[in-house]
């Protein structure tokens with residue numbers, strides 16, 4: 719018979735391994751790692767970011783709006799979506815926006831093998847370089863990492879950027895006014911704002927990015943009237 723103490727030790731060791739691989743890296747990325755950007759570090763300066771795109775149905779109108787208001791943004795694009803919309807990646811770059819990496823297929827690194835992080839970044843970098851972009855920033859989908867994600871990003875010269883403000887703009891009930899209210903209520907002095915120009919994942923509403931653009935028509939002038947300005951990631955400060 720195996721002693722009870724031994725069984726408990728084995729279970730505890732197993733739980734520790736699960737936590738070390740599946741829980742700790744994402745927690746560190748989202749809350750503790752000092753190498754991850756979650757604020758711009760510059761009072762009154764906001765970073766506007768869009769995940770999951772590009773989407774030919776929504777991204778052109780979003781770029782029109784940002785141009786209208788003179789607002790730069792960082793697009794964390796999904797590699798396969800970018801490869802399907804090369805002109806939109808070229809337009810982002812030509813109009814002064816930053817193009818960052820949001821994985822190649824929007825997979826959750828937390829549940830993937832150790833080698834996934836490096837392979838995914840390589841595939842994403844190759845796809846975006848093919849389109850003339852030179853990514854410098856990375857945002858893992860859902861902010862989830864495995865133990866190698868941050869190391870693999872740094873090894874390729876990529877800085878990891880998460881967020882401090884979300885507005886749940888992907889939800890079915892996210893009306894433009896509601897999303898704008900959430901944004902205006904949550905933005906702080908040096909927030910990094912995360913919105914979406916494409917719907918990815920089961921819980922996302924396919925038509926939501928259209929309402930996100932309408933929400934920005936309400937929120938951008940209000941934020942500018944309140945004295946906020948928008949910067950690119952390269953202008954952030956520790």
Ligand SMILES: [Zn+2]
Nearest residue numbers: 769770859860
């Ligand atoms: Zn995403």
